Amino acid sequence: MYQSGGLKTDRLDLIRSHLYANGFSTIQDIADAVGASLATIRRDLQVLQESGAIDRVHGGARIADGSSVELAFQEREKRQLSAKRAIANVAYEQLAPRSAIFLDAGTTVLQLAKLIRINAMPLRIFTNGLIVAQEFMNVPNLEVVLLGGQLRSENASFVGPHAEAMLETIWFDQLFLGASAVSNDGAIYSVDSAEASLNRKMLARSADRFVLADSSKFGMHATHKVALLSSAKLITDAELSNDWRAMLTEFAVETLFADQGAKS
Template sequence: MKLDRLTAIRSHLYTHGPTSIGDLATAVGASLATVRRDLQSLEESGVVDRVHGGAKIAEGSTVEVDFGTREHRSLAAKRAIAVAAYSLLEPHMAVFLDAGTTVLQVARLLRMEPMPLSVFTNGLKVAQELYDVPKLKVFVLGGHLRYENASLIGPQAEAMLQTLWFDTLLLGASAVTADGVLCSIDGSEASLNGKMLARSTRQVLLADSRKFGTTATFAVGPIPAGATIVSDAGLSAEWRQRIRDWKADLYIAVAAEGAA
């Protein structure tokens, strides 16, 4: 029960940001004293930082939150980014959609407004979204199923990539460092993402503004020259200029008014 409660606290902080102890206690159905002890345990593990009267996810935490929780964070920004990314697709392309939560929103747009495409993916959720959509030919990489990201990874997936070439890659980013390196929490995921970049003519990186200036344990590689970056209106002027300095194309997606 304690492990379930710790997971619930971590997921709540990831989704809602800094939260008071009282609100956490209500969210997980535990006493204030119990939540304080749980927060101490999570802080000692490097998962959370204690702040006055509450807690937040620790900066640089390497503990991954499950796909279902991440899917609903910054949803308005992700949907706006997906609309912009969808506009970059053209009929009869060979497109790779990675397993990220923002890319999943592109898959949902393709389900509503299909066009003739050959779609390749290592994302189980993406494949489930598109498996019966008319006009699409859907190909799924084989490999080890990684629960935390609902993704297929490993040597088998990498070997299959080596036989393929894509017109366009839509790749989500866990983190983008100050010097333009894409990062992932998982080493196998990072390795596979690097090979996706190498096997694509056009690389389109989908990352909401929270991802910039952050790090994760494993480097995918530097943002390729000429890549396209799609982010949201929260991206700072400093970061917009930095991206232009890297000679990357930048699209700023604006969420619809009143979007959740």
């Protein structure tokens, strides 16, 4: 059972964590897990629903499928983990020793960073992701540069004009970019305007560009357009629907599919 700290914000975080770990849960299940009354849980669920973080379902709740509300990085990292790791395996195969690469701050790209850490090759790595950079502490053969700028806590990333100015002086052999959403217009989107602006700059400064997006991101919506998906190669998982596969062909997107059953 989770232990509540007595603060409403702590309890809301515990509810979200429980729903991530367990999927749909009844109000009684949530109350037992958090250690609060049914009346309190009902009020908390109303708050979370109004923020877009959850969907109320008859008798309980679940995490919202198409929410644009950014969740804590550590919680988002756990979602679709098998697909993210499969995508990271394919992305790792695209790497060339002694190249200069940019890794963005997304949770799928983080799985690629973890692979690089345990199967290191000589690379020059640039990133705006604080957690991504931490993966490379004390790893030999890696030259790692972390962009400066304004810290965006929701994504543990650095964004803003200082980060963009730094990109003006660097050229990358490869970019590995995540996406908050892939919309039906064939474009990738972000929930944050500064993140979207920096992502566009990354694309403009890279020779070989890859978007890493698991199938759950497709058909979703976020506020700020980054670029057309066709401006990069796509790496996604094999669970992507046939309808979306046809749309990718229509949009002329070069796509690599990752088999979740493949060994790391």
